[in-house]
Amino acid sequence: MAYQALYRVWRPQSFLDVVGQQHVTKTLQNALLQEKTSHAYLFSGPRGTGKTSAAKILAKAVNCEKSPVAEPCNECDACKGITDGSIPDVIEIDAASNNGVEEIRDIRDKVKYSPNVVDYKVYIIDEVHMLSIGAFNALLKTLEEPPKHVIFILATTEPHKIPLTIISRCQRFDFKRITARDIVGRMGHIASESGVEYEENALPIIARAAEGGMRDALSLLDQAISFSQDKVTADDALTVTGAVSQGYLNRLAKAILEKNVVDALEVLEELLFQGKDPSRFAEDFILYFRDMLLYQTAPNLEESLERVMLDDEFKELTEKVKPQQIYQYINVLNEAGQEMKFTNHARIYLEVSIVKLCQMEQQGNTSSGEVEELVKKVKLLEKELNQLKAKGIKVQAEAPAQTTAKKPTRAKKGFKAPVGQIQEVLKTATKEDLGLIKSRWGDMLESLNQRQMRSQAALLNDAEPVAASSSAFVLKFKYDIHCQMAMENAKFVEALSSILEELTAGQYTVVGVPEDQWLSIREDFIRNNTSESGESADQQGEEDPIISEAKKLVGVDLIEIKD
Known part of the structure; x- marks a missing residue:
């Protein structure tokens, strides 16, 4: 048999396998046990978060021979038939390619017929927002009052494109992006069951690149396994995802703190020579400083860190940076990231932003010790002034020439050619x-x-x-x-x-x-x-x-x- 991708082999077959959507699976399980399933559901959320998988599991659970159950047994003929697609009563429709009025009218005409094999006829309409207005209108009445043996499950990534008249006829469940921790846990389970060796640091890199999608994470893991030799390493994961290793980010952050422009540009040149995308690098660097700020303010919330591993070098740099500096760094990098979206010279903007960070004058760096010293000097001057007044000595203000002295002009920015x-x-x-x-x-x-x-x-x-x-x-x-x-x-x-x-x-x-x-x-x-x-x-x-x-x-x- 031909090789199958990991996300197909490990597609969830029970609600327990649907990662990070407990608010949805718990509600559906309770409805199944109490036999209070609705006639129409709307599953909405980002790609790869389990919408279609949850729809198929629900179809198996309502038709399982052991029902009412919270989970399909996956052993009876009904569960096996729905899994392999041999039972015609569970119909999956791709609305992107079947979005016309005629296709929906065909569904409406066939709805009245009883199921052939199982108890419920289940229609799973994927990407339902692609239906035309006429198709939605043809679906309205059937969706509101279908026969007792029919269940509609609509899935979409863009619910705002669905008419409110359709949404109001469904029970809506919003699937959320899966956290990096949940994705890492699921990938670790799949890799162990598949006999794949991996480094612990590799999986978080893939999980961050997946941006909350389990399917994307498994596709990247599949790609990393093919790229690696015998073991999926962190370098393999960085290469496949196009991300930047934390070692380079630490080196660059250290050069910026030390105001070393040469070292900073050398690190940047090495990264770009390796084929890293300037826009992606700017995003990684923003997340790096974001995690540094979170670690300073809430060091116990390690699960909130999106980009960094808490190594010794990162902790040492965090102690040297003040929050005001991090705010400035993020603002400069964010402006550069916005400019890079609309130019063919993204590298130039990135180089200029790195030079700005190295030459930036930090604000608000006066320490508490310096403030106390200034307060002491002011009090001493006030004491001496009072003593002079007590002796009858008049104290005059400084000469106008000194008070009206011009402030030193700041050097103009830019290069003036000779x-x-x-x-x-x-x-x-x-x-x-x-x-x-x-x-x-x-x-x-x-x-x-x-x-x-x-x-x-x-x-x-x-x-x-x-x-x-x-x-x-x-x-x-x-x-x-x-x-x-x-x-x-x-x-x-x-x-x-x-x-x-x-x-x-x-x-x-x-x-x-x-x-x-x-x-x-x-x-x-x-x-x-x-x-x-x-x-x-x-x-x-x-x-x-x-x-x-x-x-x-x-x-x-x-x-x-x-x-």
Whole structure:
């Protein structure tokens, strides 16, 4: 027989096997024992939470030869026939593909006939919200007053799409998302019964990725078993689900606390090199800080933690972080996550958010000891002031010059390109010097990687030389933040100059400029040097009338003049 997926083999056959829905199963069991089953039920809830399975179990329980029972025996002919689908009185209908009026009219016409084999004819209509308005109208009267031998069970993931006239004719049961703890328990039971070896840390990773769906969890477990060799490990689970291991999250959180931008970007680069999705990583990092905040405020509620394992490194980091910092971290990451949904450059937003976290000034970090010290100094000053007044000495306020002193201005954010240096380069720039640097640019990037400067080399992915003289060249960056990070790293700039000296036998000074500033600087230079014909300063001459007319028509920026 062909291999069957785990979620099909281990589909619940009794209410006891329906995980995490005790509020539903208990009610149905009591109704079965008291023989107070309704003529119509509506099961609603997220995917993979047991709606269709509970419907089939209910169909078996009402038709079991040992009824009234709280659980189907799964041994009588009726239970076995319903399980393998050989009894025609239990009809499963997919409303997604049978959503027309004719299909519902066919049901309405056949409802009046008595069941052939068992006591009750049960109609299970899956994804009932897909029915058309006409089909719902055709179902109304039959659903309200069906024959005594008929039970309707409607299942849906989107109850808001069902007309209220249908809902009011049914007993409604809302299935909820299954908790990670319940999913882990069920997966552990299935793995043990199936003879599958696994690491304890692997199952919680799969359970979190399933997002409350048992079927999704078993599908991921099936995939992890196929991916693994002899034992399902935590690394296998991380690979299959696309999640990030806690070791990387701890390293990144430590780098952010220490304000170490280089280490933080190196960790991020390793993760992205492994193929991790930036949006998924941002979500994991938000959950990481969320769990850190919960652990600080309520350390006994371990079951509320969604993302982390309580290892020693996580506990040590939690002691160093203040709640105000965590609030800031989550806000920055949440904003980045929203921006990443609407861009093709999700990596850039993630890198910028990590740099923001490393450079963020923490708020509200004044300790209680510092406050007490300030209070003591104020009281001492008040005491001295009272003593002076008692001696008849007049105390005057400080000079106006001191009270009205201006507050120090904060430095503006962003990178300001050195316009003077760039114009000096442009005055003596030649095509030959620029061509020489461009011809060795690929070798320079490769040399950076060989020197274990991969994170710095990543800053040059969207950078290119745009002008060069015999002693300096202008390096244009697409983004301000990358330009600022590169130019403020003295070690990186020195490495660029030394590598180019080895490759070209010339000493060059690197001048960085963001793309938007470069366009305005270049335009100003061309405008102020009217004798140039779009070429470098050493190639001046009388401008061709054709070139002059072309500039008037399309502008200087869109023209490239070749010899």
